[in-house]
Amino acid sequence: METYKDKIDIKRLPEHIAIIMDGNGRWAKEQGKIRIFGHQNGVGAVRAASEACAELGVKYLTLYAFSTENWNRSQIEVDALMRLLSKTMSEELKTLNDNDIRLNAIGDLQRLPKYNYDALMKTIEATKNNKRMTLTLCLSYSGRWEITNAVKQIAEKVMSGEIAIEQIDEDCVSKFLNTNNMPDPELLIRTSGEERLSNFLLWQLAYSEFYFTDKFWPDFGKEDLYQAIADYQNRERRFGKTSEQLSDKK
Numbered sequence: 001m002e003t004y005k006d007k008i009d010i011k012r013l014p015e016h017i018a019i020i021m022d023g024n025g026r027w028a029k030e031q032g033k034i035r036i037f038g039h040q041n042g043v044g045a046v047r048a049a050s051e052a053c054a055e056l057g058v059k060y061l062t063l064y065a066f067s068t069e070n071w072n073r074s075q076i077e078v079d080a081l082m083r084l085l086s087k088t089m090s091e092e093l094k095t096l097n098d099n100d101i102r103l104n105a106i107g108d109l110q111r112l113p114k115y116n117y118d119a120l121m122k123t124i125e126a127t128k129n130n131k132r133m134t135l136t137l138c139l140s141y142s143g144r145w146e147i148t149n150a151v152k153q154i155a156e157k158v159m160s161g162e163i164a165i166e167q168i169d170e171d172c173v174s175k176f177l178n179t180n181n182m183p184d185p186e187l188l189i190r191t192s193g194e195e196r197l198s199n200f201l202l203w204q205l206a207y208s209e210f211y212f213t214d215k216f217w218p219d220f221g222k223e224d225l226y227q228a229i230a231d232y233q234n235r236e237r238r239f240g241k242t243s244e245q246l247s248d249k250k
């Protein structure tokens with residue numbers, strides 16, 4: 001059987017894929033279950049996407065797991081998500097190591113409950129020498145939070161004389177973001193049919209290709225990821241130039 005994997009040109013893989021994992025609650029509701037059941041079933045999709053990306057040779061996979069705005073959900077759901085997260089951290093350590101994946105986390109991590117923060121740091125430490133791929137979890141993260149933070153840090157450096165105003169350019173701003181050591185994602189995927197950014201990687205997604213699918217996150221498997229990559233490879237990324245200018249260069 002032909003699969004989308006066969007359609008992927010391995011030489012033109014995106015180096016960095018970002019995913020807004022959405023639709024867990026609706027997936028659960030469809031089966032008459034509570035929302036947390038959907039989150040629990042989303043873990044398998046995280047494993048599938050991580051393995052698929054690592055196997056193909058994608059260097060960075062960044063997952064939106066919990067937004068700044070998600071703190072406004074019910075205490076019951078927030079608590080359940082936090083517990084699920086630390087449970088997953090310890091249970092998935094073996095998968096991460098088996099696949100040579102380094103775990104990373106960005107966001108306002110100080111807001112996480114201590115037991116959760118500790119579990120996260122432990123897994124990050126235990127995978128720090130892995131080389132094949134960096135898996136970044138965005139937790140208590142939002143793009144505006146991140147940019148505001150960068151602005152504060154740059155302002156401090158200007159006041160202390162470490163940076164001159166003339167030195168503030170796009171590269172400088174990028175260095176003060178949580179993603180400073182990563183390339184920008186070439187491809188953004190969002191599941192569940194919603195077509196918005198919900199405050200995700202606002203700066204970094206400036207020129208990314210967007211891919212939306214109606215599938216809910218727990219149903220998103222390896223084949224869906226291959227399909228998204230194959231679709232991405234059919235796009236023409238012009239970066240402001242014209243199609244003719246791009247083909248002249250070939």
Ligand code: IPE
Pocket residue numbers: 021022023024025026027065066067070081192217
């Ligand atoms: C995404 O699924 C997971 C998180 C935001 C934590 P949702 O929980 O948003 O599920 P829906 O969108 O309500 O279906």
Ligand code: IPE
Pocket residue numbers: 020021022023064065066067070194196198
């Ligand atoms: C975005 O999903 C955040 C995550 C996937 C973690 P939401 O479900 O919270 O987004 P909105 O509220 O529908 O925009």
Ligand code: MG
Pocket residue numbers: 022023024
């Ligand atoms: Mg949602």
